[in-house]
Amino acid sequence: xxxxxxxxLPSYLDAGHLGPWGIYLQQxxxxxxxxxxxxxxxxxxxxxxRALIVxxxxxxxxxxxxxxxxxxxxxxxxxxxxxxxxxxxxxxxLSEVMALAAWMSVKNAAVNLPYGGAKGGIRVDxxxxxxxxxxxxxxxxxSEIGVIIGPAKDIPAPDVxxxxxxxxxMMDTYSMNEGATATGVVTGKPISLGGSLGRIEATGRGVxxxxxxxxxxxxxxxxxxxxxxxxxxxxxxxxxxxxxEAGAVxxxxxxxxxxxxxxxxxxxHKLLAHVSNKGGVGGFSGGEALANADFxxxxxxxxxxxxxxxxxxxxxxGKVRAKVVVEGANGPTTPEADDIxxxxxxxxxxxxxxxxxxxxxxxxxxxxxxxxFFWSEDEINHRLERLMREAYAAIAxxxxxxxxxxxxxxxxxxxxxxxxARQVRGLYP
Ligand SMILES: NC(=O)c1ccc[n+]([C@@H]2O[C@H](COP(=O)([O-])OP(=O)(O)OC[C@H]3O[C@@H](n4cnc5c(N)ncnc54)[C@H](O)[C@@H]3O)[C@@H](O)[C@H]2O)c1
Numbered sequence: 001x002x003x004x005x006x007x008x009l010p011s012y013l014d015a016g017h018l019g020p021w022g023i024y025l026q027q028x029x030x031x032x033x034x035x036x037x038x039x040x041x042x043x044x045x046x047x048x049x050r051a052l053i054v055x056x057x058x059x060x061x062x063x064x065x066x067x068x069x070x071x072x073x074x075x076x077x078x079x080x081x082x083x084x085x086x087x088x089x090x091x092x093x094l095s096e097v098m099a100l101a102a103w104m105s106v107k108n109a110a111v112n113l114p115y116g117g118a119k120g121g122i123r124v125d126x127x128x129x130x131x132x133x134x135x136x137x138x139x140x141x142x143s144e145i146g147v148i149i150g151p152a153k154d155i156p157a158p159d160v161x162x163x164x165x166x167x168x169x170m171m172d173t174y175s176m177n178e179g180a181t182a183t184g185v186v187t188g189k190p191i192s193l194g195g196s197l198g199r200i201e202a203t204g205r206g207v208x209x210x211x212x213x214x215x216x217x218x219x220x221x222x223x224x225x226x227x228x229x230x231x232x233x234x235x236x237x238x239x240x241x242x243x244x245e246a247g248a249v250x251x252x253x254x255x256x257x258x259x260x261x262x263x264x265x266x267x268x269h270k271l272l273a274h275v276s277n278k279g280g281v282g283g284f285s286g287g288e289a290l291a292n293a294d295f296x297x298x299x300x301x302x303x304x305x306x307x308x309x310x311x312x313x314x315x316x317x318g319k320v321r322a323k324v325v326v327e328g329a330n331g332p333t334t335p336e337a338d339d340i341x342x343x344x345x346x347x348x349x350x351x352x353x354x355x356x357x358x359x360x361x362x363x364x365x366x367x368x369x370x371x372x373f374f375w376s377e378d379e380i381n382h383r384l385e386r387l388m389r390e391a392y393a394a395i396a397x398x399x400x401x402x403x404x405x406x407x408x409x410x411x412x413x414x415x416x417x418x419x420x421a422r423q424v425r426g427l428y429p
Contacts, residue, residue, distance in 0.1 A: 012095065013046060020099030023335065031411040034402060038419040045105075045415060048098050049116075050074045054144035056122060058136040068137060072120040072145040074154055075101035078421040081152055082118030083108055083359065085159025085188075086141075086166070088134075092121035100159075103330070104359070107352040109414035111391040113363045118154045120145065126161050138166050142173040149174065151184035151370070157362050158188040168193055184369035187362035196365035198380035199358070204238025204306075205381065206357020206388045207328045210349050211243075211302055213392040214324050218347060223247030226300040228322070230254045231307030232281050235328040235355065237272055239304055244268035248302075254295045255307065257282030261290040261298070296320055305332035312337045320346055327351040342405055350407035352414065353395055360387055 010016070015025035028045050035042060056068040071094055074082040084104035087097075097119050105117025122141055126134055148154055158167060167186045171193060174185045183194035191197065198205075215222050225248045229236045232255045240250050249265035257280025260266065267286050274284045282289075296303075296312070297319040305311050306328030312320065317337035325341065326349045327333065333341070333348065341348055361384055368374050375383075399409035 012098065019095055020331075021095040021102075024099045024102045026335070027411060028415070031408060031415050034404070034408075034412045035415060035419065038416060038423065041419045041422050042415075044076070044078070044419065044422050045102070048073050048075045048101060049077055050148065051094065051098065052145060052148055053094065054141065056137055056141045056144060058133060058140055060133055061130050068141075069123040070121070070141045070144060071097045072148060072154070072156075073097045073101040073118060074148065075117040075119075076105040076418055077116035077118075077154075078418055078425060079109060080114040080116055082149075082154030083113070083115035083157070083362070084117055084119040085157045086162050086170075087119070087121040087159040088124055088126045088161040088166075089121065090123060090125040092123040097121050103352065105418060106411060106414040107356050107359060109417040110352045110395065110410045111356040111360060111387060112394075112417070113360065115155075115359075115363065118156075119159070120156055121159075134166070135169055138169045139173040142170045143177060146174055146177050149185060151182055151366070155184065155362075155366060156186050157359070164188060164190045164195065167195075184366050187365040189365070194365070194369045196361055196368055196380060197375070197377040198384065199361045199365060200234065201238045202361035202380075202384060203235045203328065203355050203358035205242060205384060206360065207235065207239040207304060207306070207326055207354050208242035208246075209357070209385050209388040210354050210392045211239075211304075211324065211326045212246075213389055213396070214326070214347060214349055215301075217396060218323060220301050220323060224249065225302060226251050227302040227304065228252040228254075228295065228298050228300045229304045229306060230295065230311060230332075231305065231329060232271070232275050233306070236304060236306030237275065239306060239326075239328060240268050241272065243302070251300065252287075252290065252295055252298055253281045254292060255280050255282075259290040259292050259295045260284045260287035261295075262287035302326060305329050308332070310334055312341070314340065317341055318344070320344070322346060324349065327354045330355065338405070338407065348406060349392075350405075350410050352410050353391060353406065356391065357384055357388060360384055 051073045054070040056070045101119035108115040167189045170186045175181045189195040227243045227248050227250045229240045232253050252261045260281045296316040299321045303322035303325045309331035312333040314336040317340035324347045395409045399406050
């Protein structure tokens with residue numbers, strides 16, 4: 001029973017409080033009946049371990065002083081240090097960062113990485129700042145959250161609007177404050193500063209690997225299979241190229257510039273070159289333009305949403321004629337759409353599994369930084385493929401045993417691992 005007055009802001013424990021954190025709480029409620037005796041510990045998942053709000057003041061190029069809201073949330077560290085990206089976006093809020101941190105706990109546990117979950121962000125539109133303003137903001141933010149991050153405590157990485165350069169500034173600021181070079185404090189760094197080979201392509205490669213595992217389970221031959229991809233950036237472009245190289249036929253691609261369609265198959269290498277020259281798939285001569293809304297109803301074996309959240313909704317989920325949806329993006333399917341796809345027999349490989357290739361190679365980067373011994377790209381890809389295949393197998397087995405979707409199965413596997421660690425560690429003091 002809520003004891004708050006009608007005008008008070010809802011407690012963060014209130015699952016009716018819509019938004020990403022409310023959706024996350026509903027997901028935890030959905031999985032609780034499957035946790036057996038571990039359900040005793042389930043409140044652990046509903047409360048972030050630690051949330052830090054920081055003020056980030058900087059001097060702007062024009063001499064004025066600007067203040068930005070910064071956050072770092074460590075949702076859970078039962079299985080290891082916090083791990084999760086830093087987002088620079090004008091819509092960042094504490095509750096969004098809490099949800100993103102919680103989903104990192106689930107993702108890291110789902111693929112069995114020895115990490116907890118964390119996330120950070122600054123509420124800012126970085127396109128309105130100069131490079132030197134972004135650098136000052138990044139450094140001040142890093143200094144403010146420096147009390148809770150560190151190679152053995154919590155390891156940030158890039159997310160929306162942050163990149164290898166920003167990771168380099170974060171690593172430098174943390175290292176200057178520590179008085180020692182600490183490459184392992186962030187991942188997604190430039191190769192010259194302890195970054196890992198294979199990191200840029202890792203998420204798209206992971207999408208392709210789990211898609212092949214799903215294909216085997218469903219008796220789909222990847223060679224000759226049809227694929228449609230929304231988002232032709234890092235994740236979607238890489239996944240499309242790997243499908244193409246495996247003999248699949250990429251028949252449609254959609255991004256912010258439009259949709260291109262070729263029933264005989266798009267030449268993915270030419271399309272990638274077109275995107276890098278023109279900034280998007282629109283205007284590609286190797287296919288015809290298609291209305292964006294018609295993309296979702298194309299008959300295909302694989303649909304790869306790899307752009308934004310909330311793309312498959314109750315409005316278009318009923319039109320989807322794909323056999324398999326592999327979620328490259330984070331949160332592309334709304335909970336209502338998920339139920340519709342499930343009822344229509346569409347096999348959905350959920351984001352927490354399908355796009356975990358990125359954090360997996362981030363983990364490899366961290367391990368390489370600790371030993372200062374760097375692996376070849378082949379070795380990295382080989383280890384990534386093995387880890388993703390093992391994660392898929394464990395989650396698919398849980399889905400068969402409990403007769404639940406892969407998404408619910410991923411949550412069961414992940415929450416069980418987190419709460420087992422909580423239980424066996426016990427409560428301190
Ligand atoms: N890069 C990673 O390692 C990684 C890891 C995990 C999850 N993800 C998720 O994958 C998704 C894509 O990330 P990315 O790194 O490829 O980003 P990116 O910026 O390289 O590409 C994003 C793509 O989305 C397209 N897009 C943007 N707005 C669109 C719209 N309105 N309609 C259709 N397409 C639109 C863009 O045109 C672009 O092709 C995001 O949800 C991200 O959170 C990325």
